[in-house]
Amino acid sequence: RDALMLVRGLVASGQGAEAVRVAEANLARAPWSFDALLLAGDAALAGGGPSAALAHYRRAAEIRLSWPLVERLLAVTRRTREGDAERLLAAYAARAPMDGVAARELARLRLARGELAASAEPAARAIRLRPRDPAAWALRADQALAAGQASAAETYARRAFRLHRANPAIRRTLASALEAAGAGIPAAPLNVTLAQATRGQLARR
Numbered sequence: 001r002d003a004l005m006l007v008r009g010l011v012a013s014g015q016g017a018e019a020v021r022v023a024e025a026n027l028a029r030a031p032w033s034f035d036a037l038l039l040a041g042d043a044a045l046a047g048g049g050p051s052a053a054l055a056h057y058r059r060a061a062e063i064r065l066s067w068p069l070v071e072r073l074l075a076v077t078r079r080t081r082e083g084d085a086e087r088l089l090a091a092y093a094a095r096a097p098m099d100g101v102a103a104r105e106l107a108r109l110r111l112a113r114g115e116l117a118a119s120a121e122p123a124a125r126a127i128r129l130r131p132r133d134p135a136a137w138a139l140r141a142d143q144a145l146a147a148g149q150a151s152a153a154e155t156y157a158r159r160a161f162r163l164h165r166a167n168p169a170i171r172r173t174l175a176s177a178l179e180a181a182g183a184g185i186p187a188a189p190l191n192v193t194l195a196q197a198t199r200g201q202l203a204r205r
Helices: 001-010 016-029 034-048 052-065 067-080 085-095 098-114 115-130 133-147 150-163 169-180 189-197
Strands: none
Touching: 001 016, 001 034, 016 034, 034 052, 034 067, 052 067, 067 085, 067 098, 085 098, 098 115, 098 133, 115 133, 133 150, 133 169, 150 169
16 A cells, blocks of 8 residues: 555656655565555656557556456557557456446447447447447447448437536547438538527437
């Protein structure tokens, strides 16, 4: 507990190297402690050592694969291009089938890689588990757009927009869906299109 607070304080004050030293000393006292490994990884990341952070996180994953750890692993693997982010996420999602966020992010990762069919099941599961998650509905809209299903994309995007009107990514998805549904006719400027949707001129209730 003391090491955690100290390392966090050092990181917050910009003393990354000292945070690494304290975290590594704490880890040396408990080399197979999940919490100590997580702390050492966080300190290494703050200290500018993503590869060292990844090594600590991987060791922690051998002990317990939790969602906060998976989030860290995904962030680091994106930066270092080391490891297989999808494998890590898929492993966690399989262990925690009721975690809708993990399902959503697995679907998002697969869709970004162009794996449309493989993204379908986790996206549908995310909706079942988190029916009021606007990001999950926006993801379904993105999938429908990728599949050329303009009508479905519009339906999903409207649902996401009703749940979170201020989110820029959701607004972009809605604009894209509205344009696709317009049979190739360019969408109106984003602010005009969304103003119409908000007034209900376009949105279906």
